[in-house]
Amino acid sequence: APQSYDVVVVGSGGAGLAAAIQACDEGARVLIVEKMSTIGGNTIKASVGMNAAETRYQKLKGISDSKELFYQESLKGGQFKNNTVLLKTFVETAPQAVEWLADHGIELSDITITGGMSIDRTHRPADCSAVGGFLISGLVKNLNKRNIDVMLDTSVTEIRYENGAVSGVELLNDENEALTVLAKSVIVATGGFSANSEMVVNYRPDLEGFVTTNHQGATGGGIAILQKIGAGTVDMGEIQIHPTVEQGTSYLISESIRGGGAILVSQAGKRFFNEMETRDKVSAQIIALPEKFAYVVFDEQVRTKNKAADEYIARGFVISAPSPRELAAKLDMDHHALLATLESFNVAVEKQNDEEFGRKTALRQPIHEGPFYAIRIAPGVHHTMGGVTINTETSVLDGQQQVIKGAYAAGEVVGGIHGGNRIGGNAVADIIIFGILAGRSAASYALR
Ligand code: ADP
Known part of the structure; x- marks a missing residue:
C-alpha cells in the first residue's frame, strides 16, 4: 500500500x-x-x-x-x-x-x-x-x-x-x-x-543570454504540476534582473554592500545613477552604459561592516588597492575621474544631500579609508x-x-x-x- x-x-x-x-x-x-x-x-x-x-x-x-x-x-x-x-x-x-x-x-x-x-x-x-x-x-x-x-x-x-x-x-x-x-x-x-532559461526567454525574449544567480533547481516545475490540476497563473512575464552579479561565476554581489555605503562606478570612473534605487531601474542603467557593466566601489569601512565582502575577497572577485589612484590604474580607469567621483560622493555624504543623483539612503560615511575595493558586475536573472x-x-x-x-x-x-x-x-x-x-x-x- x-x-x-x-x-x-x-x-x-x-x-x-x-x-x-x-x-x-x-x-x-x-x-x-x-x-x-x-x-x-x-x-x-x-x-x-x-x-x-x-x-x-x-x-x-x-x-x-x-x-x-x-x-x-x-x-x-x-x-x-x-x-x-x-x-x-x-x-x-x-x-x-x-x-x-x-x-x-x-x-x-x-x-x-x-x-x-x-x-x-x-x-x-x-x-x-x-x-x-x-x-x-x-x-x-x-x-x-x-x-x-x-x-x-x-x-x-x-x-x-x-x-x-x-x-x-x-x-x-x-x-x-x-x-x-x-x-x-x-x-x-x-x-x-530563473534557472530555466528556455522558460525565461519564452516569457521575456529580451533576457536571452543573461546569466542567472539561481541554483540549478530553480526550473519552475512546480508551476506546471499545479497548472495540470487547474491552477491559475499571474505575472509570468515579470522577471527581475539583479543589477550586481559577478559574471564569471554568476555570483550575486549583495545589495548589503551598497546598503552599507558602496557606490556604482562606470568604466569612465563616474557614478551614473542613484545606487539605492530599485533593482529594475539600477539594472536598466547598467545595461544602458556603453560597456554594459559597472563596478561596485567601496572602502575599508564598508568592508568591515559586511561579512559578505570578505567572502567576495576570498572568492577572488575583488580588486583592491591602497589608494583610489592605484585602484583606478588596476581597473584601467581614468584616475582623475575616479578621484573626482569619490570627492563629490563624500561631499554628498557630508551634506546628507546627493544633489547629482538623488540618493537618499545609505549615505553612511565617506569613501576615504584604504584599502579601496572594486567588484566588476553586470545584471543577471534573479527572481521570477x-x-x-x-x-x-x-x-x-x-x-x-x-x-x-x-x-x-x-x-x-x-x-x-x-x-x-x-x-x-x-x-x-x-x-x-x-x-x-x-x-x-x-x-x-x-x-x-
Ligand atoms: P522558496 O524560496 O520559495 O522557498 P527555493 O528555491 O528556496 O524556494 O526552494 C524550492 C525547492 O524546491 C528547491 O530546492 C528545488 O530543488 C525544489 N523543487 C523544485 N521542483 C521540485 C519538484 N518537482 N519536486 C521536488 N522538489 C522540487
Whole structure:
C-alpha cells in the first residue's frame, strides 16, 4: 500500500521548511520531498535579509517605521502591479514572522536597508552575515528536532487529484522508481524558474543570454504540476534582473554592500545613477552604459561592516588597492575621474544631500579609508515575480479564482505579491510569512 501523510511539502527552500515545521507543530504528519541532493533550495543563496516593519528589533535600535510605509514602498517598487490583498497580508504578518523565527532559535537582530526602501527594515543575523545559510541551518535544526521525514533526490512529477480534491503526489525517487504518496494536503514550495532559461526567454525574449544567480533547481516545475490540476497563473512575464552579479561565476554581489555605503562606478570612473534605487531601474542603467557593466566601489569601512565582502575577497572577485589612484590604474580607469567621483560622493555624504543623483539612503560615511575595493558586475536573472495564484490562506486558486481543495503554495512559486519588481529583502519575508501560513492552512485542512 502507498505511504500516507497528512501533508506533503514539495521543495525544501525557506518556504517549504517553514511550512513543514508549522504543519508538524499543528499535529500533522509531514513529508518533505526535494528533487536536489541537498536541502535549502535557492533560499540558501539569499544574501541581504528579511524585511519587516514595526518589529521589536527596530524598536530596540530606535528605528521608527510603519507597516503603511512598508506597504507603500513595496507597491511603488512593484510598479503598482502587486496583488494588494496578498501584499496587505505580507506587510501585516511580517513582524510575527520575524518573531516566529526568533522563537525557533533564528534571530535576525541586525538591520540594514535595500534599494527602494526609505528605512532600515532589512533584518539579518547579528554578525551581519548572509541570511540564507543562517536561515536554512536554523530551520534544519528544527526539522531534526521534530524528526520530520525528508526525501532527497526525489521529484514530485504530479499531484493526485480525485473527486474534486487533492489526494497525494506521484514521485520519482533517487533510484528512479515511481512512487505514490497519499496526503490530503500538498504544499507546493518549489521556488521560481530563473534557472530555466528556455522558460525565461519564452516569457521575456529580451533576457536571452543573461546569466542567472539561481541554483540549478530553480526550473519552475512546480508551476506546471499545479497548472495540470487547474491552477491559475499571474505575472509570468515579470522577471527581475539583479543589477550586481559577478559574471564569471554568476555570483550575486549583495545589495548589503551598497546598503552599507558602496557606490556604482562606470568604466569612465563616474557614478551614473542613484545606487539605492530599485533593482529594475539600477539594472536598466547598467545595461544602458556603453560597456554594459559597472563596478561596485567601496572602502575599508564598508568592508568591515559586511561579512559578505570578505567572502567576495576570498572568492577572488575583488580588486583592491591602497589608494583610489592605484585602484583606478588596476581597473584601467581614468584616475582623475575616479578621484573626482569619490570627492563629490563624500561631499554628498557630508551634506546628507546627493544633489547629482538623488540618493537618499545609505549615505553612511565617506569613501576615504584604504584599502579601496572594486567588484566588476553586470545584471543577471534573479527572481521570477510571476507564478501560481493563491488566496491569503495560501490555497491555490484556479483560473476562476476558486480554491483547489487540498492544494497550497508558498514562496517564489506564487505570483502577484511583488508585482513588477521585488524589493531586496522581500523574498525572505515572503517565504517565511507565507510558508508559516501554508503550514497552518494545510494542516488544519488535512486534520479537520
Ligand atoms: P522558496 O524560496 O520559495 O522557498 P527555493 O528555491 O528556496 O524556494 O526552494 C524550492 C525547492 O524546491 C528547491 O530546492 C528545488 O530543488 C525544489 N523543487 C523544485 N521542483 C521540485 C519538484 N518537482 N519536486 C521536488 N522538489 C522540487
